[in-house]
Every structure is written in C-alpha cells, then in structure tokens.
Amino acid sequence: MSPFERYLTLWVALCIVAGIGLGYLMPDVFAAIGAMEVARVNMPVAVLVWLMIVPMLLRIDFAALGQVSRHWRGIGVTLFVNWAVKPFSMALLGWLFVGWLFRPWLPADQIDSYIAGLIILAAAPCTAMVFVWSNLTRGEPHFTLSQVALNDAIMIVAFAPIVGLLLGLSAITVPWATLVLSVVLYIVVPVIGSQILRRRLLASGGQVALERLLHRVQPLSLVALLATLVLLFGFQGEQILAQPLVILLLAVPILIQVYLNSGLAYLLNRWAGERHCVAGPSALIGASNFFELAVAAAISLFGLTSGAALATVVGVLIEVPVMLSVVRIVNRSKGWYDRGARVARMTTEAKA
Numbered sequence: 001m002s003p004f005e006r007y008l009t010l011w012v013a014l015c016i017v018a019g020i021g022l023g024y025l026m027p028d029v030f031a032a033i034g035a036m037e038v039a040r041v042n043m044p045v046a047v048l049v050w051l052m053i054v055p056m057l058l059r060i061d062f063a064a065l066g067q068v069s070r071h072w073r074g075i076g077v078t079l080f081v082n083w084a085v086k087p088f089s090m091a092l093l094g095w096l097f098v099g100w101l102f103r104p105w106l107p108a109d110q111i112d113s114y115i116a117g118l119i120i121l122a123a124a125p126c127t128a129m130v131f132v133w134s135n136l137t138r139g140e141p142h143f144t145l146s147q148v149a150l151n152d153a154i155m156i157v158a159f160a161p162i163v164g165l166l167l168g169l170s171a172i173t174v175p176w177a178t179l180v181l182s183v184v185l186y187i188v189v190p191v192i193g194s195q196i197l198r199r200r201l202l203a204s205g206g207q208v209a210l211e212r213l214l215h216r217v218q219p220l221s222l223v224a225l226l227a228t229l230v231l232l233f234g235f236q237g238e239q240i241l242a243q244p245l246v247i248l249l250l251a252v253p254i255l256i257q258v259y260l261n262s263g264l265a266y267l268l269n270r271w272a273g274e275r276h277c278v279a280g281p282s283a284l285i286g287a288s289n290f291f292e293l294a295v296a297a298a299i300s301l302f303g304l305t306s307g308a309a310l311a312t313v314v315g316v317l318i319e320v321p322v323m324l325s326v327v328r329i330v331n332r333s334k335g336w337y338d339r340g341a342r343v344a345r346m347t348t349e350a351k352a
Contacts, residue, residue, distance in 0.1 A: 011226055012320050019230040023237020030234040038181060045231060046185045050193075051224035053131040053186075055217045057194035058210070060141050071143045074278035077268045078147050081286035082125045083158060086261050090122030091115075091166045093253035102249045110307030117298050117311025118253060119166045123159055124297070125151040126288035129319070130281065132225055133288065136327045139281035145191075147285055155290075156180075163297075229320060232291075236313045243310070250314040255322060262287035262326045266337075273342030280330045288323055291316045 023030050036043045094115040103111060126148075134144040201210045233240070240247055265286035269279035294312040302308040337343065 011222075012229060012324065015226045015229040016233050016317065016320075019233030020237040020240055022230065023234035024241055026234075027238060030231075030237070033231065034235050042231075045228060048224045048228045048231070049186050050190045051220050052129070052228070053221070054190050054194050055214060055221045056131045056135050056141060057145070057190055058198050058214055058217075060145060060194075060198075071140065071274065071278045073272040074143060074269055074274045074282045075147055075150065077265055077272060077274070078282045078285050079150070079154070080268070081261050081265045082151060083154065083162075085264065086125075086257065086286065087119065087123045087162050087166060089260060090253065090257050091119050093257055094118040097253045098250070102252075105245060105249060107246075107307070113302055113307030114250060114311045116167055116302065117294075117306075117308030118250070118315075120163055120297050120301075120308065121254070121289050121291065121294040121312050121315040122257065123162050123166070124290035124293045125155065126285060126290050129225070129323070130285050130288060132221060133284040133323055133327055134281035135221070136324075137280035137284065137330050138277060139284075140275070140277040143278050144281045144285070147281070151285070225320075232313075232316050236310075239310060239313070240317070246310070247314055247317065250311050251318050254315055254318045258287045258318070258322050258326065266330065270337055270340045270343060273340070273345060275343070276334050276337050279337065280327075283330060284323060284326060287326060288319060289315055291319060 033044055034042060098106065098114045098118070099111060106114065130144060130148055133139075134141065198210065201213060205212075262283040266279055266283040269282050274282070291312060294315060295309065298306065298308040298312045
C-alpha cells in the first residue's frame, strides 16, 4: 500500500472539511455545479465516478468471467445480506433510534422523514464506490464486477417494492430515469470504455503496455474519490453546519448497520469456506450504499430540504470513513480468516 493509500482516512477527513467549508463560503458555485444534472444524476459526479472505477475495470479480462461460478457462495451471501437483511435491519434501527430513543432531541415534524431517508439509503446497494473498496482489500475483481452488476439488475425490480413495504405505502413514485441512467453511467459506460482501451493496449503493446498505463492511472481512482467528497459535502455544507446534533444522531443507526451487515457477510463467507479475496468485497458490498441514487430518490419523494434528503447525505458522511475502517479490519484479519476450517479445506481442494 502506497503512503497516499495508507493515510487515506486523513485525506478523506480533510476533503470532507474542505467540502463543507467551501459549500458554506461559496454556495452559489456549488449550486451551479449541482444544477448540472440529467434525470437528477449530477454529471460532474458521474465523471469522477468513471475516474474512480476505470483503473480497476482495466484489469478485468471478461473472458475469465466464467470462473465466477466458483464464487457462488460469496454471491449468495452478498445477495442475502443486501436484500434480505440490510433494508429491514436499517428500518428496525431507524424506528428504534430515531423514532424512539432520539425522538426528544429531533424536530417532531421530521421524524418520519428521517426514518424514510434511512430506509431509502439502505435499500440501494452500492455500485461505483465498491470497486474502490474491493481494490483496497485486494478483492477478486471478476467477483466484484459480477456482484455489482447482479445487484443493479435486482435493484431495478426490488428497490420500489422494498421501500414501499418499509415505508408502509400502498404505492411509491421511484425516479426510474435516475435509476436507469445511473446504471448506464456508473456501470455500462465505464465497462465498455475500459474494455475498448484494454483491447487496444494489448493489441499494440501487450501486457507491458497495459501495466504501464495502470501504474500511471491508478492514483486517479483515489484522487477522484476525494474530489467527489468535496463536491458532495459542498452541496450540503450549509445544512450540515446548521444542524450538527441532528447529523450526529442520524449517524448512529447508519454506523451500526454498516458494521452489523459487513460483519455478518464476512462471517457467513468464512463459515461457507469462501476465499478471503471474495469475502472482503462481499462484506463491503453487503454494507455500503448507492448514495447517489438514495439522495436523488429522497429529494424526488420528499423534497430538497426534507429530513429524508438530509438523512441520505449523512449516509455519505458516514460511508467513506466507516468503509475505510471496514477495509482495515478485513485486511488485518486475513490471517484469522484463512485459519477457518472450511476456508483451509476449500483452499487445499482448489490447489489440488
């Protein structure tokens, strides 16, 4: 791990502070950037997302995707956590903390809206940022890509029913244009573009040319992550500074659910005998959220200044530093993980 990656938590914290400060001092500038949208998807953020994930996508040889079937245990675990556990555990935590324990310290007219925002956040599994987390844990790239693509396909049909069920609504208006465009922007376009570039590099200079380019562009992934944070927190700088106690209280259930779901996925993978390079990204995919979609959906359903919109932005505030801590836990526990009886047996059988 490079010195830049080793101190990533510090850079993240500095970018969050810088984003909030700049958003407070220059609201008009960030309002103009925030207005650069198509179907509520911010285009500058989309470009930064491409820069985040293209370096990893360049490493993927799609001819090897057939090998992903060997990781069916990891895929099963992640799907279970993402769709059968995470939205419902977040709803429970929201009702417990926001609806009951923290109610005296929160605006009474926003309680239900805060809970709705937490539910929307948990019902949207992460798409783009997962590639960064997987890369930091030396995750299996073909598993990560396949799992994210599968989650996107499920999200198209499952997002609205799950949110509607948990919000107790008979019908719910989902920003379908936002969802479809996000999938195209964050998955389809970078995958196609990276594969065209990969083939041209291999055809002209072979593996040496590809590795040379990867060495040069890899830092762009982390730089784009930091720039994205500056933008996102710049958009919400004024609200965050105006409601510090609300931000802190909303962070509690989000924090608990990240560790709960990542830990559950990690332990289930170990119990199932899946390799660490799959268990790492599985845990991260199981816990992280597609915050771009969640923020857009909350704004569409409840309004820009609603408690729901603020709750999803708090999710962004918590997401990066907490996911970095999960990355650190996954990396440091590799020795313990590999000593699991089923993991050791599966590894031995695979080598044989």
